[in-house]
Amino acid sequence: MLRIGVIGITGRMGQAVLDVAAGTHDIAAVAGFVRPGRDTTALRRSLPPSLLLTDALPDLMRLVDVVIDFSHPDLTLAAARAAAASGVPLVTGTTGLAEAHRAALCEAAQHVPIVHAANFSVGIAVLLRLLPELARTLAEWDIEVIERHHRAKRDAPSGTAIRLVQAMSRARAETPLTYVYGRGPGEALRQPGEVGLHAVRAGGEVGRHTVLLASDDEGLEITHWAQSRRAYARGALEAARRIRNRPPGLYSFSELLFS
Ligand SMILES: NC(=O)c1ccc[n+]([C@@H]2O[C@H](COP(=O)([O-])OP(=O)(O)OC[C@H]3O[C@@H](n4cnc5c(N)ncnc54)[C@H](OP(=O)(O)O)[C@@H]3O)[C@@H](O)[C@H]2O)c1
Known part of the structure; x- marks a missing residue:
């Protein structure tokens, strides 16, 4: 079973990832990152009780085999650093990255495998x-x-x-x-x-x-x-399966799918 953590779990894509993951037999969502101070009462009701919601990236990293991020460029940068420090592969679909965010991904990719795609369909x-x-x-x-x-x-x-x-x-x-x-x-x-x-x-x-x-x-x-966000979520989960055992490096989704 592949254990994933979701960054951006309250967002449209985070929810789509949870939804598609729940229908798979080989992937379990075990943790999600939430904005510090966020009220999670309503969110909690729709999640399995065992899923950890945390505002501490290192706590999330400790529980997962791969982390999936659909959030905001600044959070993606923090996630890449935390993934590198914990040795956890990262799948990120966040768009609107500036040079500093890209540089952080490249730096982190020296330590762990990372796939970044603007579109996971x-x-x-x-x-x-x-x-x-x-x-x-x-x-x-x-x-x-x-x-x-x-x-x-x-x-x-x-x-x-x-x-x-x-x-x-x-x-x-x-x-x-x-x-x-x-x-x-x-x-x-x-x-x-x-x-x-x-x-x-x-x-x-x-x-x-x-x-x-x-x-x-x-x-x-x-x-x-895309008929629905499930198209992107499916692709991100496939990327998670394929990146798990790769050596460190920055991968494209095409590379993972076709080579
Ligand atoms: N690659 C692809 O295939 C693909 C497909 C669709 C979308 N995207 C991209 O994925 C990203 C997310 O899209 P979306 O439609 O899911 O957006 P969204 O609904 O606005 O969700 C954004 C998520 O990120 C969280 N977030 C943002 N800034 C944060 C911060 N500073 N600290 C903690 N959490 C923060 C939000 O938390 P709160 O709820 O607390 O605000 C929310 O969970 C965008 O960049 C979008 O362009 C990529």
Whole structure:
């Protein structure tokens, strides 16, 4: 049995991880991290009595084989340091990481295996493998990425949109792409080599990404959407299974799935 701890246990993704884990035969959620001072009375009622709720990361680390984090970049940074100090592998899906957060993940990955993915759905992992080929083959075509998420999403553009563009940028290394975030108002004539990223925020949309490639005469649109957060939770749990016995290092979800 793989024992996991959940950081961000009160959040939308934390709850989805608990929900999917409860339906597996090989994973048990045994601990969750809560914000210091938070009233956990209501949360407690929906959790197994044996699950430890704690505001001390080292206490959580002591109980688990792998820790799964969907929270906030500052908490992810603290979680990475605590995981490294305790020798516990970390699966993190938190987005909106700045350079300092990434540096902390790299540092911690010298001591424990860590997987960070802006999107833990299998569909996006497969799309990331296909996009370099498309961008290379359709080298003259314009590229735009449009993403839609629920109104409560904090960061924009989504980490997934950025990853999708990065995957295509690498395939067009000779003509580096310039990122343009939205267009206008005012003068916004498309320049050669631009790639537009467009963020839509409305309602309860779980996550939808469209990659659009177009020439003067034709176009191609590929859309991935998540029907529910369970898609991401399933992927994070699969990552937990696969990272458990890896050597220290910073892994991508694709790497864990396909190699
Ligand atoms: N990689 C993927 O596949 C994927 C998929 C969906 C979302 N995400 C990302 O995952 C993250 C969480 O998303 P969500 O929709 O679950 O957000 P959410 O519902 O707002 O949940 C955030 C969680 O983090 C906790 N948290 C935030 N700051 C904290 C702090 N300083 N100390 C302690 N706890 C703190 C919150 O606790 P409180 O309840 O106490 O505030 C809550 O449990 C975001 O970065 C989102 O973009 C990734």
